[in-house]
Amino acid sequence: MPSPPSHPAQPPRRRSAAQPAAPSGSPAVDSDPNPQPALPAVRWRWLLSGLILWQLWAVLGEPVEFMTRVPMSTSGSPFGEAFNRPVSPYSELTYLNHGYAFFAPDPGPSHLIEVRIAGEGDAPPQLETFPDLQRQWPRLLYHRHFMLTEFLHNVHTAPLPAELAEVDDAEARAWRASRRQYEAIRDSFRRHIAARRNVDVQRVTIARIEHRAPFVPEYLLDRVRLHDPRLYRELPDDLGPMPSPAPGPGPAPGPGPAFGPGPAFGAPPSPEVVPAGPMPGLGGRPADREPAR
Amino acid sequence: MSRSQVVVEASVNWLRQWTGAWNAFWFLPRLPHTLAIMRIAVGAMLLYTHVVLATDLMSFVGPDAWMDPETIGELHRGGIVPQNADWGRSYLWHIDSPGLLWAHHALTMLVSAMVMVGFATRLSTPLAWGLQLMYMHRLTGALFGLDQIVTMLLMYLMLSRCGSVFAVDAWLRRRRPDWAATNWGRRLLPSAQPATANMIATRLIQLHLCTIYLFGGLWKARGESWWDGSALWFSAANLEYQSVDVTWFVARYPFLCSALSHVTVFWETFYCALVWPRLTRPLILLMAVMVHGGIALFLGMITFGTIMIVANLVFLSPCFVRRLVGRE
Numbered sequence: 057m058p059s060p061p062s063h064p065a066q067p068p069r070r071r072s073a074a075q076p077a078a079p080s081g082s083p084a085v086d087s088d089p090n091p092q093p094a095l096p097a098v099r100w101r102w103l104l105s106g107l108i109l110w111q112l113w114a115v116l117g118e119p120v121e122f123m124t125r126v127p128m129s130t131s132g133s134p135f136g137e138a139f140n141r142p143v144s145p146y147s148e149l150t151y152l153n154h155g156y157a158f159f160a161p162d163p164g165p166s167h168l169i170e171v172r173i174a175g176e177g178d179a180p181p182q183l184e185t186f187p188d189l190q191r192q193w194p195r196l197l198y199h200r201h202f203m204l205t206e207f208l209h210n211v212h213t214a215p216l217p218a219e220l221a222e223v224d225d226a227e228a229r230a231w232r233a234s235r236r237q238y239e240a241i242r243d244s245f246r247r248h249i250a251a252r253r254n255v256d257v258q259r260v261t262i263a264r265i266e267h268r269a270p271f272v273p274e275y276l277l278d279r280v281r282l283h284d285p286r287l288y289r290e291l292p293d294d295l296g297p298m299p300s301p302a303p304g305p306g307p308a309p310g311p312g313p314a315f316g317p318g319p320a321f322g323a324p325p326s327p328e329v330v331p332a333g334p335m336p337g338l339g340g341r342p343a344d345r346e347p348a349r
Numbered sequence: 350m351s352r353s354q355v356v357v358e359a360s361v362n363w364l365r366q367w368t369g370a371w372n373a374f375w376f377l378p379r380l381p382h383t384l385a386i387m388r389i390a391v392g393a394m395l396l397y398t399h400v401v402l403a404t405d406l407m408s409f410v411g412p413d414a415w416m417d418p419e420t421i422g423e424l425h426r427g428g429i430v431p432q433n434a435d436w437g438r439s440y441l442w443h444i445d446s447p448g449l450l451w452a453h454h455a456l457t458m459l460v461s462a463m464v465m466v467g468f469a470t471r472l473s474t475p476l477a478w479g480l481q482l483m484y485m486h487r488l489t490g491a492l493f494g495l496d497q498i499v500t501m502l503l504m505y506l507m508l509s510r511c512g513s514v515f516a517v518d519a520w521l522r523r524r525r526p527d528w529a530a531t532n533w534g535r536r537l538l539p540s541a542q543p544a545t546a547n548m549i550a551t552r553l554i555q556l557h558l559c560t561i562y563l564f565g566g567l568w569k570a571r572g573e574s575w576w577d578g579s580a581l582w583f584s585a586a587n588l589e590y591q592s593v594d595v596t597w598f599v600a601r602y603p604f605l606c607s608a609l610s611h612v613t614v615f616w617e618t619f620y621c622a623l624v625w626p627r628l629t630r631p632l633i634l635l636m637a638v639m640v641h642g643g644i645a646l647f648l649g650m651i652t653f654g655t656i657m658i659v660a661n662l663v664f665l666s667p668c669f670v671r672r673l674v675g676r677e
Contacts, residue, residue: 095376096545104549108375115557119564148436151485151500156564158494161572163580166589187589195592196401196652200491202589204415207490230430237429241490244420251413269586272579272600282588282596 114143114152122155165268166202167209170290171249174259184249185265208245209264213238214295264291375552378543380667381510382674384550385467388474388511390659391502392465394652395477398499399458402484409488410441410450416490418442424489439486457484464503467516471537474507495653498660501557509550514541515674547667554663559621566618575614578607584648592649613640624664637661 096104117140124136131137140147147153173182186192187201213234220228242262250257267288274280280287350358408414422442427434444450457480463473481500485492512518522529522538529538574580585591585599599606616636623629638658645654 094378095372101372101376104375105371108549108553111553112556115560119560123564123567145436149438149482150504151437151482151497152504153435154497155568156561157568158565159580159584160565160568160575162574163583163587166587168589192405194401194404195649196398196495197404199493199650199652200402200409200488203491203493230432233430237424237433240420240423240429241416244417245415247417248408248413248415252408267588269583269588272582272603275586275596275600282586282591282594 110143110146114147114150117143118147118153119155122157163269165266167206167291168265168267169205169208169245170263170265172261172263173249173253173255174261182253204245205264208238208241208262209266209291211238211241212264212291212293214293217295264293265289266291375549376545377548378545379548379551380543380671381513381541381547382515382667382670383662383665384506384509384511384547384667385513385515386670386674387502387659387662388467388470388506389465389515390662391499391506391656392461392463392467392477394495394499394656394659395481395503396458396461396465398495398652399454399461399484403454403458406450406454407447409491410454410484411447412445416488418445418487421487421489425486437486437489439483441483441487456480467512467518469537470512470516470518471539474503474511478503478507493650493653495650495656498561498653498656502554502656502660505550505554505557508553509547510539510541510544511547511550513539551663554660555624558660558663559624562617562620566614566616566620569614569617575610578603578610580610580613581606587648590648590650592651593647595647612636616640630664634661634664 095101121132121136121140124133125131126133132140144153169186171184171186173184175181186205187198189195189198192198192201211234213231215235216223216228216231243257245262246260247257249260249262253260265288269282270280270284270287402409409416412418418441421439423429424433425435425437441450441453444453457477460473460477460480463469464477478500481503485496485500488496513522518538519541522534522540525534525538528534569575569580572580574583582596582599586596616633620633620637624633638661641654641657641661643654644657645651648654
C-alpha cells in the first residue's frame with residue numbers, strides 16, 4: 057500500500073506537542089530518528105481507520121464464534137454468531153477464518169487411514185496406510201497427507217441408525233446431509249487411489265484407524281511403546297446398536313470409584329480402566345475441533 | 350466552571366488522548382527493515398511449500414486428486430451440507446488440464462521466488478497472495494497452521510514497502526536513479542524511508558499474532574491435559590507428529606514437563622498483553638522461540654515452527670534490525 061499523500065491544500069501534519077507521545081511499543085523509537093514524522097492527512101486517516109477496524113473485526117470474527125460454540129453442537133452463542141456473520145464472507149474469501157485451536161483443547165490421538173484394494177480372485181488384498189513417513193517425503197508432504205486423513209476423520213458422521221430411518225425432521229435431515237458429505241470425501245479418496253493404482257474403484261475401501269499415545273504408566277511400567285499394535289484400533293463406521301433403556305432409576309455405572317486418589321501424571325482417568333479409545337476430551341468432541349479447511 | 354463543563358472538558362481531553370494514541374499507534378511512519386527480513390523468510394517458505402507440492406502436484410490439485418475438484422466445489426458451495434457453505438472460491442476447481450496446472454504452478458513458484466528476493470515486490474507480493482488464496486481454497490483438507498500463517502503474513506506484507514530494502518528492487522533503485530524518480534519508479538521502487546504503510550502492516554501483523562495466541566491459550570484452557578500437565582506428554586508421544594523421540598525424558602520428569610505445559614498456556618494466553626511492554630517483550634519473544642523451536646525440532650513441524658518464529662520477528666524494532674544487519 058502506498059503511503060497516502062498528505063492533504064494537498066495544507067502542509068503535512070507534523071507531530072507536535074498537541075499530539076501525544078507515542079505509546080510504549082514504540083513508533084517514536086522504531087521509526088527513523090526523524091524528529092517530526094508526517095502523518096497522513098485527516099481524511100486518509102479516517103478512511104484507513106475504517107479499513108483497519110474492518111480488518112480487525114474480520115480477524116476476530118471466526119475465533120470468537122468458534123470459541124463460543126457450544127460443545128457437541130455446531131452452532132455458536134447468539135452473540136458469537138452475530139459478531140462473525142457480517143465479516144464471514146470476507147474472512148472466508150481471504151482465508152482468515154480460523155479458530156487457532158492448535159493442540160487444543162487437548163493433544164489427541166492421530167487418525168490414519170488404511171486403504172484396502174481387494175485382490176483379483178483369491179489374491180489377498182493390498183494394504184496401504186496413510187500417512188507413511190517412509191513413502192511421503194519431505195516431511196511437509198507427509199504432513200499434508202496426515203492432514204487429509206485427519207480431515208476425513210473430522211468430517212466422519214455415522215449412518216443414521218436403522219431405528220431412525222423413518223424420521224424426517226430437521227435434525228435427521230442434517231444428519232443425513234453430514235453423512236453424504238463424509239461419503240463424498242471418502243469416495244473422492246477412493247477414486248484417487250483407484251486412479252493411481254489403475255484399479256476399479258469398487259475394489260478400494262478405506263478404514264479409519266485411530267492411534268492413541270500410551271499413558272505414562274503404560275509406557276514406564278508395561279513398556280508399551282508408541283508403535284505398539286495395541287494402541288491402534290479401527291474405528292467403526294456406524295454407531296452400532298442403539299442402547300437399550302436403563303433397567304431402573306439411578307446413575308449409570310461410572311468408569312471407576314467416585315472417591316479416592318486422582319490419576320497420576322499422564323495416567324488414564326481411572327487407574328483401573330484403560331479405555332480403548334482416547335481420553336475424554338481427546339477427540340470425542342467434534343464441535344471443538346478446528347473447522348477443517 | 351460548572352460541573353458539567355468539567356465533565357465535558359475531561360471527556361474531550363480523554364477523546365483527544367485516544368485520537369492521539371490511535372494516530373501514533375497506526376500512522377506514524379516506520380522503517381521497512383523488519384518487514385523486509387520477514388519478506389525474505391516468508392517468500393522462502395512460500396517457495397518451499399510450492400516446491401514440495403510440486404513433488405506430487407496432481408495428487409493435490411489434479412482431476413483425480415485426493416479431494417477432486419467437484420467435491421471441493423460442492424463443499425465450499427454448500428451443495429451437500431448447505432450450512433457448511435462458505436465464500437472460499439478458486440479457479441483451480443475448474444482446471445483439469447495437467448499442462449495448465451503445471452504452468453500455473455511454475456508461475457506460482459516464480460512469483461514466490463520474486464517475493465523472496467524482492468523483485469518487483471509491489472506487484473509480486475499481491476500476486477503471490479492472490480495465487481496463495483487460490484491454492485488455499487483448492488487444498489481444503491490438506492492445510493494446517495503453516496498455510497494460515499504464511500497467507501496471513503503475505504496479506505499484510507503486500508501492504509507495506511517490504512521490498513524497499515534487502516531486495517533486488519532496492520538494488521535497481523540505486524542502479525537506475527533517474528527512472529526511480531519518475532512517477533512509476535516511485536510507485537514500483539519506493540524508498541526505504543519511514544512510511545505509514547509499514548506501520549499499518551506491522552500493527553496488523555502484531556495484532557493478528559496476539560489474536561492467534563490469545564485464542565490458542567483460551568482453547569488450551571478448555572482442555573484437561575493442559576491443566577493436569579500431561580499435554581506435553583501426549584504431544585511428545587504422538588508418533589505421527591514426532592520427529593525426535595523425547596518420550597523417555599518427558600515420562601521421567603513429570604514435574605518439569607507439567608510445568609512446561611502450564612507455562613505454555615500462561616504464555617499463550619497473556620502474550621497479547623505482555624509482548625508490548627519493553628520489560629517483558631524479550632522474555633515473551635524468547636519463549637516464542639523456545640516453544641516454536643520445540644515444535645519444529647520435536648513435533649515434526651519444522652515449517653510451522655519456523656514460520657511462527659518469523660512472525661514473531663514483527664516485534665523487533667526496524668532500527669534494531671538495521672543495526673543488526675549493518676547494511677542499507
